[in-house]
């Protein structure tokens with residue numbers, strides 16, 4: 001039904017491909033006799049059917065966990081992609097609703113961390129304003145919500161020649177602030193969502209606050225994805241010298257909407273470690289070697305070479 005690609009050392013990759021040994025491999029990782037923790041970056045095709053979306057995502061999380069993943073990343077709109085403003089709003093829930101409690105139970109049962117990008121969250125004033133947040137939620141292996149970041153740059157974009165017309169602010173409230181990177185078993189994770197990827201100020205701020213890994217769960221349009229997706233993700237990785245993990249939506253959600261796919265994992269040097277392709281749901285498993293972050297930063301200390309903010313405001317008038 002979907003593809004799984006492993007980006008492990010070749011012997012571990014071979015062993016993990018043998019079903020009978022999967023359990024052993026997982027134990028192996030858990031006992032950390034293999035050096036680095038594993039992240040699973042997923043790609044799905046959400047529709048307006050929440051029940052079907054949950055069962056697809058649950059299956060991916062279970063498979064990732066069985067293969068030894070310590071943290072699993074799902075994309076923006078993992079809960080659903082609505083076919084109209086009204087549908088998007090009516091399907092939304094609060095953080096204490098059924099959808100998130102099912103994911104907290106899943107995380108607890110499997111003992112994995114989850115990054116749930118782009119949850120359609122009813123705001124505190126839902127009864128009066130009928131608007132939602134686009135929220136990225138981190139759940140730990142005990143099933144606790146440990147962080148919530150609300151998307152702060154909204155995708156209000158018209159590209160007539162590309163057939164793209166979306167106005168996210170028609171149903172979404174922009175988030176008020178960035179949040180502290182979260183310490184997880186794979187490293188310190190900084191939170192963004194989709195269109196936030198286009199704002200390097202955000203990624204630099206997260207890096208300054210200690211992020212080793214940046215995450216951009218997304219639902220990129222096909223046109224903007226083909227033109228910009230990989231370039232932007234690699235640029236953010238190179239500038240911040242962080243890993244960048246970007247779960248993605250792929251394919252046709254309903255009559256009016258398609259997504260680009262190519263869920264991607266990039267290392268701090270900008271190298272693509274895994275790519276889920278542009279066709280169908282799947283995941284890539286990547287080893288998170290944090291020494292790569294340290295080495296890259298040590299060898300080319302761009303953060304130390306950066307001038308202070310004021311420097312970039314003043315022009316030489318002569």
Ligand SMILES: O=C(O)CNC(=O)[C@H](CS)NC(=O)CCC(=O)C(=O)O
Nearest residue numbers: 077155166168194195219220221224
């Ligand atoms: O609508 C939902 O239900 C979930 N939210 C999204 O899909 C959002 C807002 S419409 N999509 C993007 O931000 C695409 C960005 C993009 O494609 C780009 O930056 O080029």
